[in-house]
Structure formats: structure tokens, C-alpha cells
Amino acid sequence: MRYVTLMQLFEHPITQKYVKRAGLAHAISTSYHAFRLAKQKQVNPDLAVKAAFLHDMGHYTWYRNGQWDFDLYKENDIHAIKGAERAHKLLIRLGEDRKNAKQIALAVLLHTDSYLPAGDLDRNALQEIVAQADELDEEPSGKHHYRKISDTKARKKIAQLDEWIDAELAKAVNEEHEKSEV
Secondary structure, eight states, X not given: OOSSXXXXXXXXXXXXXXXXXXXXXXXXXHHHHHHHHHHHHTOOHHHHHHHHHHTTTTOOOOEETTEEOHHHHHHHOOHHHHHHHHHHHHHHXXXXXXXXXXXXXXXXXXXXXXXXXXXXXXXXXXHHHHHHHHHHHOOGGGGGGGOOOOHHHHHHHHHHHHHXXXXXXXXXXXXXXXXXXX
């Protein structure tokens, strides 16, 4: 059962502010990678796509002398911490199941090790999917955060993901039902 759709997340003002600031095209592309990886690894695609979509909502920019400074950003980055907090609050506000909200927030938190001194994480399958999906869409010097997508195209891609997730979840329910009848 889905409590909150990707479209509901997209349309919320908090998402509009923070996901767009971090790169909406990147969030959507990462979500598509997460969907594919979740199917391959038999992980709940709803949780994987939501976590991938929200994974960078804690981003902020670092400037030096009026110019974006990627090195300064990497040195001071805690976006995963802030993003996990924002994602959790948003999901709860929208009515997401609390256990799902926690799993999604933890996947946002652990999608990168950039904020850890040792950079060593032990991730579960969902968390690993979000990290891999993010890596699959990365570009040098953070350029993936600056790709553009129109709201119209974004809505179409998000609606498609929602349809795919619904179909995968229905398929899983049917398979479970068939197993229980045997």
C-alpha cells in the first residue's frame, strides 16, 4: 500500500523549494535509476524512488568571491544530514507511514559518505540502491545539479514512475496471494 505518491511529493511547496534548488532533473533521473535497481534487487520500489527523489533536498550552495566553489562545498558538506531531516518531516506531514518515512530518511542520510571523517558506511539494500542511483547520474564538479527540466516534462516523468510503482506493487501483492494459495 502506498500512502504518498511521488506526484504528491513533487507538488508540495517544500519539495518545490528544496528539490528544485538541488536539481529537479537530477532528482528525477536518480529516481529512474533507483526504480530499475529496486526491481533488480527486489527492494520496495516505492521507498527506493521516494528516497532517490528526495536524496539531495538538503543541498545548499557555497560561494567564494561570487562564484560557486565546489571544493569549498565538498569540504563543508552535510547535505545528507539536513536532507534526511527535511525528507522525514515532509513525508510525515504528507501522511506517509512512519516506518516507511524512517527508512526513506535513512536512505537519504546514507546516500553519501561525504560528511563522515572516515567515509565508511555499512548500508542495507535500500540505502545502497539510492547511493548507486545517485552515482549513476553524477557529473564532474556537481554539474548534474544544474541540468534543467520543465515542470511539464517533470510531471510526465513523475506520473510515469508512479504508474510503474503501482504496477510493481500490485504484481508483488498478486505473487504473494498466489503463494499463499498453494
